[in-house]
Amino acid sequence: METREVNREVVGRKEEEGKCSVKKGKWRRPCFVFLTFIIYVIIGTFSFGKLEGPAEIIRCKESQRALVEMRDSFEINSDGQFVLSEKNLTDIIATAEEYAGKGVPISMFKEDPEEPCPMNWTPKSAVYFVMTVVTTIGYGNTAPKTVGGRIFFIFYVIPGIVLCGALLGEIAKLYTFIRKKIRRRFEKIPLFLKFLFVLLFGIGFFICIPAMIVCLVEGWTYFEALYFMVVTFTTVGFGDYSVTPGSNYQFGIVIFIYLGLAWLGSIIGAIQEKLENRLESSENNNED
DSSP, X not given: OHHHHHHXXXXXXXXXXXXXXXXXXXXXXXXXXXXXXXXXXXXXXXXXXXXXXXXXXXXXXXXXXXXXXXXXXXXXXXXXXXXXXXXXXXXHHHHHHHHHHTTXXXXXXXXXXXSOOOOSOSHHHHHHHHHHXXXXXXXXXXXXXXXXXXXXXXXXXXXXXXXXXXXXXXXXXXXXXXXXXXXXXXXXXXHHHHHHHHHHHHHIIIIIHHHHHHHHHHOOOHHHHHHHHHHHHTTXXXXXXXXXXXXXXXXXXXXXXXXXXXXXXXXXXXXXXXXXXXXXHXXXXXXX
């Protein structure tokens, strides 16, 4: 009898250990994907900052010197005001366009060479750039301008998109698990109403609420902010609207984007699963 009880205790412990290992195994893959993604983002942030940062300062200083030289060449009237000819005005516009194409924003042009240059490739801005690029959004307001930066981008972006897709897939699995739990708890509610609730909740939480935050922080109208969030959420990324570079709240928007894209993926997956089940059932009925 004692040996049987001991054997039962051993078997029970093994079963418990097996359950624990399964639970650990469930979390092992998401944690691995998440940590790999974070490391990849850090590598991209550091690399783009090193490749683009120094060149950005050089371009900015060049633009400042060009504007100072242009200013010194202008005629000054008796009142001490600059007299601009049509050629002078054309030269100013051409110079502004030239350096804007090189990554120096026109609105940030400074005519004093001693003033510090605006930085678009700070660690904060580089993180935001990397995390939006791997989602294939690509606003276009920040882009690598050096040959080294563009070569690195070519080899960096495709694995980054794959890793981002893996991360979104893991988040989508969590959504699916939660959705199934809710579905079992509210089995009496019609499927259409449950789907409508999930859809409206997702639109409100992942689009309307972030749009309100953007509206308050950026000073846009709510329609403009809503338009920006839809363009972002669908990964279209026209670039006609973008949040202020280097702002802290832009990372909150990125979190909403990642969670929202995963939610959208889980919804599409659920619809696809339902359609496949219906097609299979209809094919089986036809065979019978």
